[in-house]
Amino acid sequence: MEREIRTRFAPSPTGHLHIGNARTAILNWLFARHGGGSFLVRIEDTDQERSTAASEEMILEDLRWLGLEWDEGPGVEGPFGPYRQSERQELYARHIAGLLENGRVYPCYCTAEELDLRRQERLERGESTNYDGRCRSLTHEQKQRHEREGRRPVIRFRSDETRDVAFTDLVRGDVLFPGSNIGDFVIARQNGIPMYNFCCVVDDHLMRITHVLRGDDHVSNTPRQVLLYEAFGWETPLFGHSPMILGNNRERLSKRHGATSVSQYREAGYLPQALVNFLSLLSWSSESGDEILPPDRLVSEFTVDRLSKSAAVFDTVKLTWMNGLYIRNLDANTLGGLLRPFLRSAPAADLSVERMETIARLLQERLETLADIDEKAAFLFADRPRPESDEAAAMLGEPDAQRVIRELLTISGNADSWHAERFPELMKQVQAATGVKGKMLWMPVRIALTGMMHGPDLASTFGFLGRDRCRLRLEAALAGP
């Protein structure tokens, strides 16, 4: 019988939401939405040293920003909560007790130092680095002695070296791990708090997770988890391991490769839809062959069987291109609103909804990120844009250029309208009066008005600047440098 699909994203709150983890979240979200199931978020904060509430909030905020709303999780209580592992300790304790009782796990009193030493020796002898099993069959008396010495045990899983573990992976097919390689892994620390592999199994089962989609780096954890499911007598969920995201040197994406957290991209002016679209295309492709896929298309077209098995390099150049495309596809009003917080250099008067919309329309097709706006729009607000180069200054100094500007100043002096639509007509009159045309007609005006030889549509710029600013700039250009 088909169960309702339930997936989860289980971040550990030890920093920002990493790009790689965001992709995992997207995969789980897409899979659940595609199948009409539920997407949950579970906070894996069993590492007390590193977990912080602040980073939990940052991660949740980034997920919300990406548009990955969850059906159960922090802030959205459901029937299988709590959704924070630190709040589920009694649950874990109960399950460990059960395993302790039937001997599937045992206390191990070896200290980290002893373990380290012995592992080193075994490595040098060319032996397996697994736990050597010293505490496997301690007598009651031996345990007592250790306790009296003040040792606190960790809890280890008793695994069978002779039993290989197999599971079927949704993306890589049948995977087999030799039992000799699994070893007696730790399921609970000295302080009693259970570890990832254990909590993950208990929670996924109790939360009725049907599909576990996660990064490649978890494949070798999977056999341990499968063993745990077996020990509990539980059915395993289906596992699917997506390939890693690599940096340009083909190593696992890390800080060394520049921006690696979702928040950094948000701050750099990337659109969530573009980021989600781009990340979805890493190790996955739509059967349609299309690449520009807004969230709704991603949801309807996503299937795990189109996930590839090989890792993908995170290419910010293509991401940036895609972001520019999404920016160009925005309507000017929306874009204006998104742009406002990035526009540091503009006077307050130009930040109104109407003005922002105009600015957006003016510069929309030359923005790759929202953050580009500050630099691209700067010329609009400068008191008197200086010519950007000697070449521009020289051109402005040409006799014809001066005539053009003087004529425009004269003609526009009586102009009643300073709207962009009036501009072409004004320029036609200037051309008629001066006999100058082509580049020598337009370029001086462009340089006078913007200081630049390249820029957005002149008529619109003229309209945006308005009477006072235009006249000021034209007069300045006449006066010379």
Next chain:
RNA sequence: GUCCCCAUCGUCUAGCGGUUAGGACUCAGGAUUUUCAUUCCUGCAACAGGGGUUCGAUUCCCCUUGGGGAUGCCA
């Protein structure tokens, strides 16, 4: 060391025994445009190597090489 996995243009990818190996980004050239940008067109560029299997391998199998991951009282 041991175990697992991966391998098509520089990058992201399509391909699921027979294709002129397709698309996207980047780059180069061109068209449009008063400039630039946008948009459109064209071009450069790939099956890691070696063995098999097969009438036929990019595709299936093995080995080599290269790369990634795991090997934690992190997740």
